[in-house]
Amino acid sequence: MHRRTFLSSLSALGPLALGASSLFSGRASATPLVDRPDIRAxxxxxxxxxxxxxxxWGTKGAAATSHPRATLVAIDILKRGGSAVDAAIAANASLGFLEPTANGIGGDAFCMLWDPKAGKVVGLNGSGRSPAALSLETVREQSPKGRIPSLGALSVSVPGAVDAWWTLHQRYGLLPWKDLMAPAADLAEQGMPIPLMIAARMRSDMARIVKPESNVEEIDNIRKVYMTRGRTPNEGEVVRNPDLARTLRMIGEGGRDAYYDGPIADTIEVYFKRIGGWMTRADLAAQHAKWVEPNHVDYRDGVSVYGLPPNSQGPTTLQMLSILKNFDMAELGLVSAKSIHLQAEAKRLAFEDRAKWFADPDFAEIPIEHLLSDEYGQQRAALINPGKVMERAFPGDAPHKGGTTYLSVSDANGMMVSLIQSNFAGMGSGLMPDGLGFSFQNRGSGFSLQDGSPNIYAPGKRPFHTIIPGFALKDGAPWLSFGVMGGGMQPQGQTQIITNMVDYGLGLQAAGDCPRWRHDGSSEPTGVYKPGVGELRLENGIPDATKAELAAMGWTVGGTDAGFGGYQATMKTEEAYGAASEMRKDGLALAI
Known part of the structure; x- marks a missing residue:
């Protein structure tokens, strides 16, 4: 099916597939009617x-993303003979328009995939570096609270997403590059009704960006795109972004150089000069994604779980599992107090190492082999009291409501792609270059300003990254391409997915639907600390008896706050592909 025919057919289905939500656009004002935790599904x-x-389930491919239209784009690319990488790129490009509260071409991207020809898991780090002209002294002078602000030019690092897509496509793409940008450009041009969750997030993100005390250098551009009605759109109202459509078509025609060493780069440099920022065309031209060797740990029952090395927090999931495999989790029971207790304690231990060691490996030595060794996992597990919270405090906290999108695509040739892409926090820095239609990430706020920290800011350095794709093999064969977006929730969510499936026998969809826990209050690579054991937050679906038992163990138990991540996954069996999508998001899983 031709591209425009496909999109036209989707538009025709809009009132049935998505536009019907406009009938309930007033639901947010009727919260008391629907906020009923006493009512179950x-x-x-x-x-x-x-x-x-x-x-x-399907036999020829599968896709799961956080927006139904992006999933449809991925499925269409697969049907046209594209690879899983082609489909992932096209879906990700579309999500930059459909879900700007989480991702876009102003952000970074990381990927793990199963290469069926090489017979192994391959990793790509697509994170960008800080501007060469921005010194540590300047950053400290303009960070009066001792931490880099999360809004404005100081927080912007070079966006790596487009270069990461290009790098993936050069090795694994089957369809022409411009065909992968076209669906996103068409959607941005034609417009799309905004779904419930994204509308709610955009409302809160834009309120934070435009308030005077945010001190963002320039906000007119982002207001013109997302506040065309004098406010952000409500659920079911149509959003268009013709500027982004033009930008995507330029990238489609000119490839990565159009962005990093061409007209888009020129516009970006002029913009930052105008507002008093630091990024230049030279910074952009120097950006190149890196192929990396993923780390892994053998969990149990033949399942090996993979993660990308730092500057990502990928090894954190692996450390948690390396600790937990020393306990009989299955015997403890699904969402039992003892099971959640052990998982949360493993998180606290792993996050302490994350804060101490994780940074750009070009600037720091990181003992990953030691941290992921069975011996070290046993040593850390021995610190856990199965019936009582550890007294040692792990102060500080990671942003658990991060602005990130995760997607998974698998194809008929056996390739499975696990891709995550992000603005970092919500809509990023709040800065949108003139006429380009996308906002810049605020990933630079992930640096530390403390002397002695391996993650201390430096020009040309990659900041600590929270976004992590997940991948797992079973008996040496590709099994699970998965992710759980959400800042510091990501390794906690990934661990819960693995334990739910491996230890408790849940299926792919049920593993994500199962109510979650999240611990806040661990040391952070940014150097922000807070004393105490932190807070263990539990979703409403956790049984009251479990909550009471956890409190008796010494946990400070908190309630739900919608910060429990966003899960997508595809899975391979001997006969078929499975796909699952997050019920906490607006997404969709499909298979063919």
Whole structure:
């Protein structure tokens, strides 16, 4: 099917597929009617009682993203003969328009994939560096609170996403590059109704950006795109971004150089000069993604879990699992107090190492082999009291409501792609270059300003990154391409998915639907600390008896706050592909 025919057919289906949500656009004002934790979901004939829907199955490919239209784009690319990498790039480009509260071409990207020809998991680090002209002294002078602000030019590092897509496509792409940018450009040009969750996030993000005390150097551009009605759009209202459409078409025609060493780079340099920022065309031209060797740990039952090395927090998930495999998790029971207790304690231990060691490996030595060794996992596990919270305090906290999108795509040739892309916090820095239609990430706020920290700011350095794709093999064969977006929630969420599936036997969809926990209050690579054991937050679905038992163990138990991540996954069996999508987001999983 031709591109425009496909998109036209989707537009025709809009009132049925998505536009119907406009009938309920007033729901946000009727919160008391729907905020009823005492009411549970309806009953299902089979499967987990708490599951929202069934796993989707197919034989020739699968896709799961955080927006239905992006999933449809990925499926269309697969049907046209594109690889899983082609489909992931096209879907990610579309999400930059559809879900600007989480990602876009002003952000970074990381990827792990199963290369069926090489027979191994391959990793790509697509994170950008700080501007060469921005010194540590300047950053400290303009960070009066001792931490880099999360809004404005100081927080902007070079966006790596487009270069990462280009690098992936050069090795694994089958369709022409411009065909991968076209669906996103068409959507941005034609417009799309905004779904509930994204509308809510945009409302809060824009309120934070435009308030005077935010001190963002320039906000007119982002207001013109996302506040065309004098406010952000409500659920079901149509959003258009013709500037982004033009930018994507330039990238489609000119490749990565159009962005990094061409007309887009020129516009970006002029913009930062105008507002008093530091990024230059030379900074952009120097950006190149790196192929990296993923780390892994062998968990149990033949399952090996993979993560990307620092400057990503990928090894944090692996450390948690390396600790937990020393306990009989299955015996403890699903969402039991003892199970959650052990997982949260493993998190606290792993996050302490994350804060101490993780940084750009070009600037720091990181003992990853030691941190992921069985011996070290056993030593850390021995610190946990199965019936009582550890007294040692792990102060500080990571942003758990990060602005990130995760997607997974698998194809008929056996390739499985796990890709995550992000603005960092919400809509990023709040800065949008003139006429280009995308905002810059605020990943630079992930640096530390403390002397002696391996993650201390330096020009041309990559900041500590929270975004991590996930991947797992079973008996040496590709099994699970998955991720859980959400800042510091990501390794906690990934660990819960693995334990839910491996230890508790949940299916792909039910593993994500299962109610989650999240611990806040650990040391951070940014150098921000807070004393105490922190807070253990639990979703409403956790049984009251479990909450009471955790409190008796010494945990400070908190309630839900919608900061429990966003899960997407595809899975391979001997006969088929499965796909699952997050019920906490607006997404969709499909298979063919």
């Amino acid at each position: 309806g009953d299902r004939l089979a499967g987990a009682s708490f599951a929202s829907r069934s796993t989707v």
